[in-house]
Amino acid sequence: DIQMTQSPSTLSASVGDRVTITCRASQSTNSRLAWYQQKPGKAPKLLIYKASSLESGVPSRFSGSGSGTEFTLTISSLQPDDFATYYCQQYYSYWTFGQGTKVEIK
Amino acid sequence: EVQLVESGGGLVQPGGSLRLSCVVSGFTFSSYEMNWVRQAPGKGLEWVSYISSGGNTIYYAGSVKGRFTISRDNAKNSLYLQMNSLRAEDTAVYYCARTHSSLYFEYWGQGSLVIVSS
Numbered sequence: 001d002i003q004m005t006q007s008p009s010t011l012s013a014s015v016g017d018r019v020t021i022t023c024r025a026s027q028s029t030n031s032r033l034a035w036y037q038q039k040p041g042k043a044p045k046l047l048i049y050k051a052s053s054l055e056s057g058v059p060s061r062f063s064g065s066g067s068g069t070e071f072t073l074t075i076s077s078l079q080p081d082d083f084a085t086y087y088c089q090q091y092y093s094y095w096t097f098g099q100g101t102k103v104e105i106k
Numbered sequence: 107e108v109q110l111v112e113s114g115g116g117l118v119q120p121g122g123s124l125r126l127s128c129v130v131s132g133f134t135f136s137s138y139e140m141n142w143v144r145q146a147p148g149k150g151l152e153w154v155s156y157i158s159s160g161g162n163t164i165y166y167a168g169s170v171k172g173r174f175t176i177s178r179d180n181a182k183n184s185l186y187l188q189m190n191s192l193r194a195e196d197t198a199v200y201y202c203a204r205t206h207s208s209l210y211f212e213y214w215g216q217g218s219l220v221i222v223s224s
Binding site: 032034036038042043044045046049055087089091094095096097098099100 | 141143150151152153156165167201206208209210211212213214215216217
């Protein structure tokens with residue numbers, strides 16, 4: 001099984017900050033990597049797929065990068081609506097999620 | 107508009123059974139693979155099961171294999187998860203998700219809460 005490890009687990013930031021979340025896979029995922037945003041009591045929402053492709057309707061302040069086993073999600077200028085938990089997911093071999101990164105207000 | 111609506115959750119005793127349903131609308135259900143994903147209270151996301159568009163290819167996570175059964179009825183636009191021999195650790199919100207070409211999960215339902223407790 002491919003294990004996914006996110007860091008940090010919690011991130012405190014202010015509106016306007018540039019935020020970066022890292023996701024590492026236990027083996028190469030061939031860029032088959034997605035990012036989701038989840039708010040309390042709500043279903044996850046797809047943000048990024050294929051490591052760097054922005055899902056339709058997702059603001060351009062979100063971007064993804066990386067390859068092989070290391071990936072990042074960047075929010076260029078954090079907005080009030082962005083305080084949430086973010087998950088990476090590999091879909092190279094079945095499906096595995098990272099443990100999540102909670103972005104909270106500093 | 108794509109919609110996925112889960113139902114069937116509730117309180118069940120350990121060892122009991124429950125059947126979740128996911129009714130979809132807004133797209134041609136028979137053309138899409140589907141998955142179930144769960145989230146224990148305060149925890150992260152865990153993939154549970156996958157079914158191909160025609161229902162002939164099925165996968166399960168090791169934690170539920172042999173106890174859960176995924177199925178679908180394309181005529182009724184419905185996805186199911188039969189859960190048997192339930193354990194306390196199966197307590198979670200269960201989401202159905204539409205899958206893009208067996209890859210990422212592009213649409214999710216609102217979830218159905220299953221509580222396994224005596």
